[in-house]
Amino acid sequence: MSGLRVSDxxxxxxxxxxxxxxxxxxxxxxxxxxxxxxxxxKTTLLRLLAGFEVPDRGSVRIGERxxxxxxxxxxxxxxxxxxxxxxxxxxxHLTVEANVGFGLARAARRREVGGLLDTVGLDGLAxxxxxxxxxxxxxxxxxxxxxxxxxxxxxxxxxxxSLDAHLRASVREEVVKILRESSTTTLLVTHDQDExxxxxxxxxxxxxxxxxxxxxxxxxxxxxxxxxxxxFIGDANIFSGVLDGELVDTPLGKLPAEWHGEQLPNxxxxxxxxxxxxxxxxxxxxxxxxxxRVVRSGYHGHDAVLHVRVDGQxxxxxxxxxxxxxxxxxxSNVTLTARGRVLVWPAHP
Amino acid sequence: MSAPASAARRGASxxxxxxxAPARPAARxxxxxxxxxxxxxxxxxxxxxxxxxxxxxxxxxxxxLVLRSLTVSLLWNTVRLTxxxxxxCSVxxxxxxxFVERTDLPGRRVWAVLVVVPVAIPDFVMSFGWxxxxxxxxGFRGAVLVMTLAVYPxxxxxxxxxxxxxxxxxxxxxRSLGAGRLVTFWRITLGQARVAILxxxxxxxxxxxxxxxxxEILGYQTFTTExxxxxxxxxxxxxxxxxxLVLVLLSLVVLTGEGLARGxxxxxxxxxxxxxxxxxxxxxxxxxAVLVGFAVLVGLALGVPIGSAVYWMLEAxxxxxxxxxxxxxxxxxxxxxxLAAIVATVMALPVALLAVRxxxxxxxxxxxxxxxxxxxxxxxxxLAFSYFTERYAGGFxxxxxxxxxxxxxxxFFPLALxxxxxSVAQAPPGLEEIARSLGRRRLSVLWRVTLPLxxxxxxxxxxxxxxxxxTELTATLILIPIGTQTLATQFWAYQQNLAYGQAAPxxxxxxxxxxxxxxxxxxxxxxxxxxxxxTA
Numbered sequence: 001m002s003g004l005r006v007s008d009x010x011x012x013x014x015x016x017x018x019x020x021x022x023x024x025x026x027x028x029x030x031x032x033x034x035x036x037x038x039x040x041x042k043t044t045l046l047r048l049l050a051g052f053e054v055p056d057r058g059s060v061r062i063g064e065r066x067x068x069x070x071x072x073x074x075x076x077x078x079x080x081x082x083x084x085x086x087x088x089x090x091x092x093h094l095t096v097e098a099n100v101g102f103g104l105a106r107a108a109r110r111r112e113v114g115g116l117l118d119t120v121g122l123d124g125l126a127x128x129x130x131x132x133x134x135x136x137x138x139x140x141x142x143x144x145x146x147x148x149x150x151x152x153x154x155x156x157x158x159x160x161x162s163l164d165a166h167l168r169a170s171v172r173e174e175v176v177k178i179l180r181e182s183s184t185t186t187l188l189v190t191h192d193q194d195e196x197x198x199x200x201x202x203x204x205x206x207x208x209x210x211x212x213x214x215x216x217x218x219x220x221x222x223x224x225x226x227x228x229x230x231x232f233i234g235d236a237n238i239f240s241g242v243l244d245g246e247l248v249d250t251p252l253g254k255l256p257a258e259w260h261g262e263q264l265p266n267x268x269x270x271x272x273x274x275x276x277x278x279x280x281x282x283x284x285x286x287x288x289x290x291x292x293r294v295v296r297s298g299y300h301g302h303d304a305v306l307h308v309r310v311d312g313q314x315x316x317x318x319x320x321x322x323x324x325x326x327x328x329x330x331x332s333n334v335t336l337t338a339r340g341r342v343l344v345w346p347a348h349p
Numbered sequence: 350m351s352a353p354a355s356a357a358r359r360g361a362s363x364x365x366x367x368x369x370a371p372a373r374p375a376a377r378x379x380x381x382x383x384x385x386x387x388x389x390x391x392x393x394x395x396x397x398x399x400x401x402x403x404x405x406x407x408x409x410x411x412x413x414l415v416l417r418s419l420t421v422s423l424l425w426n427t428v429r430l431t432x433x434x435x436x437x438c439s440v441x442x443x444x445x446x447x448f449v450e451r452t453d454l455p456g457r458r459v460w461a462v463l464v465v466v467p468v469a470i471p472d473f474v475m476s477f478g479w480x481x482x483x484x485x486x487x488g489f490r491g492a493v494l495v496m497t498l499a500v501y502p503x504x505x506x507x508x509x510x511x512x513x514x515x516x517x518x519x520x521x522x523x524r525s526l527g528a529g530r531l532v533t534f535w536r537i538t539l540g541q542a543r544v545a546i547l548x549x550x551x552x553x554x555x556x557x558x559x560x561x562x563x564x565e566i567l568g569y570q571t572f573t574t575e576x577x578x579x580x581x582x583x584x585x586x587x588x589x590x591x592x593x594l595v596l597v598l599l600s601l602v603v604l605t606g607e608g609l610a611r612g613x614x615x616x617x618x619x620x621x622x623x624x625x626x627x628x629x630x631x632x633x634x635x636x637x638a639v640l641v642g643f644a645v646l647v648g649l650a651l652g653v654p655i656g657s658a659v660y661w662m663l664e665a666x667x668x669x670x671x672x673x674x675x676x677x678x679x680x681x682x683x684x685x686x687x688l689a690a691i692v693a694t695v696m697a698l699p700v701a702l703l704a705v706r707x708x709x710x711x712x713x714x715x716x717x718x719x720x721x722x723x724x725x726x727x728x729x730x731x732l733a734f735s736y737f738t739e740r741y742a743g744g745f746x747x748x749x750x751x752x753x754x755x756x757x758x759x760x761f762f763p764l765a766l767x768x769x770x771x772s773v774a775q776a777p778p779g780l781e782e783i784a785r786s787l788g789r790r791r792l793s794v795l796w797r798v799t800l801p802l803x804x805x806x807x808x809x810x811x812x813x814x815x816x817x818x819x820t821e822l823t824a825t826l827i828l829i830p831i832g833t834q835t836l837a838t839q840f841w842a843y844q845q846n847l848a849y850g851q852a853a854p855x856x857x858x859x860x861x862x863x864x865x866x867x868x869x870x871x872x873x874x875x876x877x878x879x880x881x882x883x884t885a
Contacts, residue, residue: 038671052782076785083786089779095799103787149788 002063003028003185004049004153009058011044018044020209022058026153026202031179031186032214033196036206037232042189045206046155049187050083051076062152082146082154082184085164088138090130095139097126102148116144120178127165135163135172143175147182147243154179156188160195166210172199193233197221205229223343230273230343235305235319237274240347246270248344251310251318252279252290257339270344276305276321278342281334292318294328308334378707384699385715387690391696392722392759394662396597398733399725401741403594406587414591419575423592427571427599430492430697430809431557438553439546442504442538446647448639450512451538453629455636460643463866467650468502470862471820471837473562473844474856475499478654479848480566481661491567498650499563500556504549511545512538544611551607558600558727561823562841572596573728573823580732581827590736593729600724655860657853658853665850675836675854680834682862686818689757690765690811697810705773706781716770720763727760731824753828760824761817764809772806773799812866819863836862842846 004026011019018041026032036042047053049060051067051074062081067074090099100116101109117123120140130138139159146154156216159175160168176199179186190196196203197217204214213225224230227238241248243264248257250272257272264270282289295317296307304327308315317337329333381443403411448454449461467475476495486494519541525532530745538545561573572592580589632639704716738747746752776799784794800807822837829838836855843852 046783050782052786059587076782077788077790079786080788081786083783085779085783089777089783091780091798091802102784103789145787235586 002065002152003030004187005059005061005132006049007059009045009048009060010054010056011041011048012056018209021053022210023207024204024211024214026185026187028063028185029177029183030201031205032202033200034187034189034204034206035193035196035233036138036191038191040206041209042191042206043157046083046157046187046189049153050060050081050155051079066080078151080149081121082149082151083157084139084142084146084154084156086158086260087128088135088142090133090138090141090145092130095126096122096128096130096133099130099141100144100148102145112148116148119147119182120144121174127184134167139163139175140170140178143178151184153185153187155235156186158190159188161192165307173201197233207232207234222275223258223260226269226345229271235276235321236277237318239272239274239278239315241270241272241344243268243270243344248342249272250338250342251313251315252336252338255338256341257344259344259346262345264344269347271347272336273343273345276319278339279318279320280337281306281308281320281322281328281331281337282337283328283334289335291333291335294330294332294334297327297330299324299327308336310336353758358780378703381699381707382712385703385712388696388700388762389715389718391755392719392762395725395730395733395759396721397755398737399590399593399597399618399729402586402733402736403589405740406590407459410587410595411591413838414588415595420592420595423570423575424595424599425574426489427558430489430496430571430718431554431603433493434496434500434557435550435553437493438501438504439550441497441501441646442549442646443508443546445501445541445643446505446509446512447538448643450509451630452632452639454632454639454643457781462646463647463651464505464643465502466864467499467794467865468506469816469820469867470499470651471562471822471856471863472499472556472560473566473822473837474859475650475654476563476566477840477844477849477852477856478657482653482657487567490570492564492569495563495567496557496560500553501650503552503556504546507545507549508542511542515541523750530746547607551603554603555726556725558596558603559728559823561728566844572599574727576728576732576821577826586736589732593732596726596728596876597724600726601721604724606719623695655857658856658860660853662853662857663851665853675858678695678839678855679858680833681833681864682819682837682859683838685754685757685835686815686862689756689761689818690814692754692758693762693765693814694769694807696762697769698803698807701766701770701773701803701806705770708780719766722759723763725760727756727824728827730756730760731827735827748828750830750833753825753830753880756824756828757814757818759822760821761814764813764817768810768813769803769806772803772809776802809870812869816863816866816870819859 004024006022006024009019009022010017010025012292034042034045042051048055048068054073055068057070058068059066059070062079066072066238067079067081072131073177090096091102094102096117097113101113104112113126114123116125120143122137122140122144125133125137125141130141133141142159143154151205156175160172163171172195188196188200197220200217202214203217203220204218205212207229212229213220215223224233227236230236230238239250241250243257243266245266246256247254248270255274257270259270290310290312292308292310294306295309298305304322304324306320306322306327308320309317320336445460445464449457449464454460472495475498477489479495480491485491515538520533520537523537524530528536558571559573560571561577564571564574565577572595576589576592576596577583581594700716700719703712734752735747738745740751780802781798784798785791789797819854820837822841825835825838826841829835834842836859840852840855840859841853843849
C-alpha cells in the first residue's frame with residue numbers, strides 16, 4: 001500500500017486556469033479531505049487524479065508508480081484509482097450485482113460480488129436495478145463497485161451532498177467505516193467544513209488553484225495559516241494588535257500568543273485570532289475580565305452563538321459560543337475571559 | 350481587483366464549464382474520426398455526382414434552362430404550396446399536441462395514438478385515397494388538403510414531446526408575474542416549444558419540396574414532378590440536372606431559414622429532478638366541440654385513405670389476387686428496408702459519438718455537414734446515382750439492390766442520426782469514465798456501457814429509417830432493380846393504370862408494415878425525457 005503524491009499540478013480550460021501549481025501528499029491508508037468552496041477546482045482535481053483529464057503540467061504518483069509526468073499519462077483503466085461520483089453513477093442498465101462486478105473478471109465476479117455486497121450491507125439487493133434503490137443504497141453500491149477492483153486509492157466526489165440531511169449522517173458514518181476497515185487510502189472532496197473536520201485524518205484546503213493548508217482537523221482549526229482560512233474554517237474573531245514579547249494586546253486584555261514558524265520580533269504588528277470557544281462568559285459581577293453587553297443571541301439547540309459588544313470598544317461585536325442550556329438573553333451584561341494561547345500572524349504591510 | 354480574487358472568480362466560472370463539458374480525451378479518437386470521415390464522404394457522393402453531371406451539361410446550358418418561364422411557374426407552385434401546408438400543419442400540430450398533452454380531453458391516450466398514425470400512411474396512398482373518391486380533390490386545393498393531412502404528425506410529434514418536457518413552473522411563474530392565460534401561452538408555452546415547432550416545420554417543408562407521387566396523382570406540378578418527367582419520360586438529362594440544382598438550393602434556403610429562426614435561445618429546465626406532473630387545463634363545456642374536432646381530423650387523415658382502399662379492394666372482388674404476388678413485393682420491401690435501416694444506423698453511430706462525446710469544432714462541423722443531406726430530395730439522390738453509374742461507371746451497380754439500399758441509407762441518414770444522437774446525449778458521459786476507472790478498455794466500455802445505453806436510440810433510428818423506406822416511392826421508382834417490385838412501386842404501377850382494386854391491397858400492406866415501427870417510435874419519444882433521470 002502506498003500514498004499519493006501530487007506536485008506542481010497545473011490545469012487550465014482555454015484561458016481559465018483552474019489548478020495552478022497544486023502540491024499534495026496523501027499518506028497511505030489515510031482519509032484525506034479536500035475542502036474548497038464551489039468553483040475552487042475540487043472536481044477538476046479529482047478528474048485529473050482519476051485520469052479523465054490530462055494535466056497541463058506537474059506529476060501524479062502513487063508510491064513509486066508515475067501516473068502523470070511531463071508527457072506521460074496513464075489511462076484511467078490502468079491507474080488503479082477508484083472513483084465514486086456525486087450521484088453514485090451506477091450503470092442504469094445493469095443490476096446491483098452486475099454493477100459491482102463490472103470491473104472484475106468473469107470468474108472473480110461470482111466469487112467476490114456476494115462478499116462485497118455483504119460488506120456494504122446490501123446482500124439482499126443483488127438483483128435490483130439502480131432506480132429501485134434509495135440514494136444511500138446507490139451510494140453504497142457505487143462504493144462497493146469501486147472497491148471491487150482493489151484500487152490503491154478511492155476518490156469520493158461530494159458523495160453525501162445529494163443525500164437528505166437525516167440520511168447523510170448515517171450514510172457518511174457507514175461509508176467511512178467500510179473504507180477504514182478495508183484500510184483503503186481515500187480522498188474525499190467536499191465543500192462542507194463540518195464533514196471534512198469530523199471525518200478526515202487530514203484536511204487540505206483548496207484555494208486559488210493550490211492547497212492553502214494541509215493539516216489535521218485540530219491543527220487546521222486551531223492554527224490556520226492566515227485570517228481568510230481562519231474564517232473559512234468556522235467562526236473567528238480577528239483583531240489587529242502589536243506583539244509584546246510573548247503577549248499581545250486584545251479587547252480581552254493581554255493574552256499569551258503563539259505563531260507559525262520563527263520567533264516574531266518584539267513590537268511586530270499582528271493579526272490575532274480568537275475562536276468563539278476560547279471565550280468564557282460570566283453573568284454579571286466578577287472583575288476577572290472586561291465587561292460587555294449581549295446584542296444578539298442565536299440558539300442552535302446544543303449550543304448558542306452570542307454577539308457581545310465589549311464596553312468602551314466600537315469594534316464589531318465578539319462572537320462567543322456557549323452551551324445552549326444557559327444562554328444569556330440579549331441585553332444582559334456579562335464579563336468575558338479568554339482561555340489558552342491565541343494565534344497571531346504578522347500583519348500584511 | 351487583486352490577483353487571487355480574480356483567480357478565484359475565474360475559477361468559479363470555470364467549474365460550470367468543467368462539469369458541463371464531457372471528458373477531454375487523453376488522445377484523439379482516431380478510430381471514430383476515420384469512421385466519421387468515411388461516412389461523410391459517402392453522404393457527399395450524390396451532391397458530387399450532381400455537380401459532375403451539371404458540369405458535363407455546361408454552365409451556359411444550365412443557366413439557359415433555369416431562366417425559363419417554366420421555372421417561374423414551378424417556383425410559384427412549389428413555394429406557395431410549401432408555405433400554405435407548413436402553416437396549416439403547424440396550426441394543427443400545435444393545437445392537437447396542446448389538447449392531448451395539456452388538457453383533460455377524454456381519451457387522451459387513444460387520441461395520442463390515432464393522431465400520429467397518419468405518419469405511417471405514405472403521401473401517395475393518402476392522395477390516392479382522396480382522389481379516387483372525389484374529383485374535387487385535385488390541383489392546388491387537393492395538394493393542400495392531402496399533404497396537410499399526411500404530414501401534420503411531423504409537427505405534432507416533436508411539439509407534444511416538448512410540451513411534455515416543458516417546465517410547468519415557468520408557466521406558473523409567468524402567471525404570478527401578471528401575465529394572462531393567452532400571454533402565458535404565447536410567450537412561455539409556445540416559447541418553450543419553439544425549437545420543436547421549427548424542427549417540425551422544417552421536416553414538413555423539406556418533404557413538400559421532395560414529394561412526387563402525391564402531386565403526380567393530383568395533377569399538381571412542382572419542381573420534383575417536373576424533374577421526374579424530364580428524366581424518366583423525356584430523358585432530358587440537362588433539364589433534369591438544372592432543375593435539380595434549383596431544388597437543392599431551395600432546400601438549402603429552407604434549412605438555413607430554420608437555423609436562423611432557431612437562433613441561440615436555449616430551453617432549459619431549472620432542475621432535472623423537479624419533474625412534476627402538469628395539472629391539466631379543464632376543457633369544461635368546450636369538451637364536446639374539441640372531441641368532434643379530433644374525430645373529424647382522424648376521420649379525414651385516417652378514415653378516408655384506409656376506408657377508400659378497403660372500398661376499392663372489396664369492389665374488385667377476387668380480381669385483386671391477380672398480378673405480381675403481394676408476398677413477393679412485401680419480401681423485397683422488408684428486405685430493402687431492413688438492410689437500409691442497418692446501414693443508416695451503423696453509419697450514424699460514429700458520427701453521433703464523435704460529435705457528442707468529444708468537444709471540438711471540427712467534430713461538430715463534421716456532424717453538421719451530414720445534415721446537408723436533408724437538402725437532397727430522394728429524387729435528386731436517385732437521379733445522381735442512376736446517371737453517374739450509367740454514364741461514368743460503365744453501368745456498374747446500375748439499378749442494383751446494393752445501390753438502392755445505399756441510396757436509402759444516405760437519404761434517411763439524418764433521421765437515424767437524430768435518434769442516435771439524442772440517446773448518446775442522454776447517456777451520462779460520467780458512466781463511461783467510471784467504467785474506465787474500473788479497469789475496462791475503450792472498446793470494452795463501448796460494448797458494455799455505451800451501446801446498452803444508446804440502444805433505444807439505435808432502435809428508434811432503425812425503425813424510423815425502415816418506416817421511411819417502406820413508404821418511399823420516388824427514388825425507388827428510379828433505382829429499383831429490373832424485375833423486382835416493392836409494395837410502393839407495384840401499387841404505383843396499378844394506380845397509374847387506374848386498376849384501383851389491384852392497387853388497394855398494396856396500399857393496405859404498406860400501412861400495415863409501417864404501423865409497427867411507428868408504434869415503437871412513439872414509445873421512444875414518449876420515454877425520452879424520463880430516461881434522462883434514471884440514474885439520479
